[in-house]
Amino acid sequence: MEIRWIRHDKVTSTNLLLAELQMQRKAKEGMVIIADYQEGGKGQGSNSWHSRKGENLLMSMLLFPAFLSASHQFHLSRLVSVAICEVLESLGVRPVVKWPNDILANWAKIAGILIEHGISGGSISHTIAGIGLNVNQKEFPEFPHAATSLLLETARHHLPRDVGDQLAKRIVVRYHELKEGRENELEQDYLGRLLGMEEASLFEAGGTSFEGIIKGVSPYGELLVEHGGKLLCYRHGEIILKKA
Ligand code: BTN
Numbered sequence: 001m002e003i004r005w006i007r008h009d010k011v012t013s014t015n016l017l018l019a020e021l022q023m024q025r026k027a028k029e030g031m032v033i034i035a036d037y038q039e040g041g042k043g044q045g046s047n048s049w050h051s052r053k054g055e056n057l058l059m060s061m062l063l064f065p066a067f068l069s070a071s072h073q074f075h076l077s078r079l080v081s082v083a084i085c086e087v088l089e090s091l092g093v094r095p096v097v098k099w100p101n102d103i104l105a106n107w108a109k110i111a112g113i114l115i116e117h118g119i120s121g122g123s124i125s126h127t128i129a130g131i132g133l134n135v136n137q138k139e140f141p142e143f144p145h146a147a148t149s150l151l152l153e154t155a156r157h158h159l160p161r162d163v164g165d166q167l168a169k170r171i172v173v174r175y176h177e178l179k180e181g182r183e184n185e186l187e188q189d190y191l192g193r194l195l196g197m198e199e200a201s202l203f204e205a206g207g208t209s210f211e212g213i214i215k216g217v218s219p220y221g222e223l224l225v226e227h228g229g230k231l232l233c234y235r236h237g238e239i240i241l242k243k244a
Contacts, residue, residue, distance in 0.1 A: 074221030196244035
């Protein structure tokens with residue numbers, strides 16, 4: 001897959017722009033849109049994604065994973081999480097993944113992922129992998145939760161586009177692995193970085209708090225938590241990890 005870059009000073013959202021190009025059949029697999037600023041950056045759910053102009057990495061990459069069934073979307077989210085962690089590690093950060101795909105460093109969010117798929121005939125016809133990675137921003141007034149950046153973690157400035165370049169290359173390597181059916185490697189690399197894995201942690205679900213142990217994540221992306229001798233299965237939004 002050839003990585004093709006499109007750079008913009010300002011967009012509404014890199015995910016949105018890539019979706020438009022894909023709809024108009026103007027985008028090939030491996031196309032990456034990167035922008036200095038988003039006027040309407042999208043976060044998970046109904047959240048927005050704020051990022052100061054020129055300070056951070058805002059990118060979206062297009063993949064055509066028709067080899068994956070719609071029910072296996074989590075493979076892509078896992079792949080992107082691992083690729084981000086690998087890049088951060090190469091730059092001296094020790095990230096963890098907070099299920100399903102928040103990337104934290106020292107308990108603060110350093111990167112967020114928004115994956116959007118097109119489904120056709122039961123398979124994933126296209127995937128837009130949107131990544132917001134905090135690079136040089138030092139203050140995060142808009143964030144409701146603690147946030148950090150590469151600069152805060154490493155005391156060094158980095159060029160967002162260089163970080164993006166490394167990241168796109170790691171995504172391609174991991175994507176080929178997935179395509180070749182080597183999802184076990186990806187699973188191990190994801191679980192090895194998963195916050196709370198095999199540790200007694202505090203959760204909240206259905207209005208109650210309880211202690212449990214994360215045992216893994218199902219192929220469908222559900223969190224598997226051992227509690228009271230049972231293995232419970234939670235979908236995104238059904239459980240909150242309060243303390244690991
Ligand atoms: C999250 O809420 O954690 C996900 C944030 C994803 C933000 C990125 S920034 C680049 C891409 N374009 C968007 O509009 N959102 C994603």
